[in-house]
Amino acid sequence: MQAFSSRFHRMASPSSVCNSCWMILSIALALGILVHQADARAFFVFGDSLVDSGNNNYLATTARADAPPYGIDYPTRRPTGRFSNGLNIPDLISEQIGSESPLPYLSPELKGQRLLVGANFASAGIGILNDTGIQFINIIRMSRQLQYFKEYQQRVSALIGAQQAKRLVNRALVLITVGGNDFVNNYYLVPNSARSRQYDLPDYVKYLISEYRKLLMRLYHLGGRRVLVTGTGPLGCVPAELAMRSTNGGCSAELQRAAALYNPQLESMILDVNRKIGRDVFIAADTHQMHNDFFSSPQSFGFTTSKIACCGQGPYNGLGLCTALSNLCPDRNLYAFWDAFHPSEKANRIITQQILTGSTDYMKPMNLSTILALDSRT
Ligand SMILES: *[C@@H]1O[C@H](CO)[C@@H](O)[C@H](O)[C@H]1NC(C)=O
Numbered sequence: 476m477q478a479f480s481s482r483f484h485r486m487a488s489p490s491s492v493c494n495s496c497w498m499i500l501s502i503a504l505a506l507g508i509l510v511h512q513a514d515a516r517a518f519f520v521f522g523d524s525l526v527d528s529g530n531n532n533y534l535a536t537t538a539r540a541d542a543p544p545y546g547i548d549y550p551t552r553r554p555t556g557r558f559s560n561g562l563n564i565p566d567l568i569s570e571q572i573g574s575e576s577p578l579p580y581l582s583p584e585l586k587g588q589r590l591l592v593g594a595n596f597a598s599a600g601i602g603i604l605n606d607t608g609i610q611f612i613n614i615i616r617m618s619r620q621l622q623y624f625k626e627y628q629q630r631v632s633a634l635i636g637a638q639q640a641k642r643l644v645n646r647a648l649v650l651i652t653v654g655g656n657d658f659v660n661n662y663y664l665v666p667n668s669a670r671s672r673q674y675d676l677p678d679y680v681k682y683l684i685s686e687y688r689k690l691l692m693r694l695y696h697l698g699g700r701r702v703l704v705t706g707t708g709p710l711g712c713v714p715a716e717l718a719m720r721s722t723n724g725g726c727s728a729e730l731q732r733a734a735a736l737y738n739p740q741l742e743s744m745i746l747d748v749n750r751k752i753g754r755d756v757f758i759a760a761d762t763h764q765m766h767n768d769f770f771s772s773p774q775s776f777g778f779t780t781s782k783i784a785c786c787g788q789g790p791y792n793g794l795g796l797c798t799a800l801s802n803l804c805p806d807r808n809l810y811a812f813w814d815a816f817h818p819s820e821k822a823n824r825i826i827t828q829q830i831l832t833g834s835t836d837y838m839k840p841m842n843l844s845t846i847l848a849l850d851s852r853t
């Protein structure tokens with residue numbers, strides 16, 4: 476706001492026709508900003524490392540991104556717990572809806588007025604299933620994320636009253652990104668994993684979808700009314716899988732089969748839930764297709780590669796973790812992947828743009844711009 480008003484004073488002085496007019500205009504603009512802030516839409520985030528903004532920093536877990544070079548392109552140039560060189564998708568959606576990024580729920584700074592912006596409950600390593608990511612020990616599984624959401628609502632009620640708190644939650648935008656780990660950190664984590672002995676792949680996918688449906692219904696019962704749900708990317712094409720499973724540079728067929736089974740069923744489940752509820756609460760974002768676009772023509776998005784991670788080691792920089800000792804590319808904007816599993820900020824920007832303005836090939840039943848326009852009328 477400081478910068479805003481001084482810019483207006485600079486503009487005003489050359490004319491100096493009506494100084495007080497500029498003053499009045501500045502005050503009006505400042506008031507407008509305050510009203511907008513009070514009325515801004517809260518944003519809640521659930522899911523895994525693709526959307527974790529630092530909850531795991533507060534936990535005893537190995538699934539963390541709080542050391543350099545993570546955050547190398549973040550505004551502070553420091554690691555924050557985001558699994559990105561810079562911003563992640565929640566940050567970029569916040570940018571679009573004109574609000575601050577919601578803080579991690581475990582952050583001690585998340586209190587007072589800051590609560591009204593929303594909260595990020597995501598935790599790297601988790602999946603739809605409770606047994607996904609057990610190797611990461613202490614992470615916030617989905618049922619706990621939802622429990623925290625309930626606790627959050629009690630805290631906000633104490634701050635602004637139950638009715639206003641309910642309104643804030645009902646009007647909020649919600650993002651949930653989960654599911655990839657149920658394959659890479661569960662079913663395919665080790666050969667002959669417990670889940671792969673229990674289910675063949677098509678039945679496992681059905682089980683995941685039925686469990687996911689329960690989570691979405693809980694989110695609805697907790698007040699979520701506009702919920703973006705992303706699918707998984709092409710799991711077999713990420714640098715980690717190329718390094719571990721690819722023989723000729725092609726994507727892992729088995730993980731590609733998993734993603735090809737899972738994503739369409741997720742989408743039809745979401746649309747079915749909307750039909751049952753009788754309104755468009757859940758919005759399916761086809762991140763599988765969005766990522767496939769990078770793979771089929773990286774150059775048309777300005778990437779020199781969609782196979783090699785910017786940070787890592789081994790083939791495709793796809794083995795092990797991204798650490799201070801890893802190879803690090805000089806220009807992160809040329810890479811679709813930042814580390815062995817996670818997109819670069821540049822790729823996150825392209826995905827966010829598709830979420831915002833994508834056609835119904837990508838966004839069902841509609842894109843975020845349409846949602847924002849619809850909701851601004853009510
Ligand atoms: C996952 O764990 C939570 C909390 O312990 C439990 O309530 C829930 O039923 C579990 N989900 C499944 C599918 O077992």
Ligand SMILES: *[C@@H]1O[C@H](CO)[C@@H](O)[C@H](O)[C@H]1NC(C)=O
Pocket residue numbers: 831832833834835841842844845
């Ligand atoms: C969003 O979706 C609508 C309907 O598919 C489409 O007409 C529009 O061009 C898309 N983009 C924006 C910015 O609304």
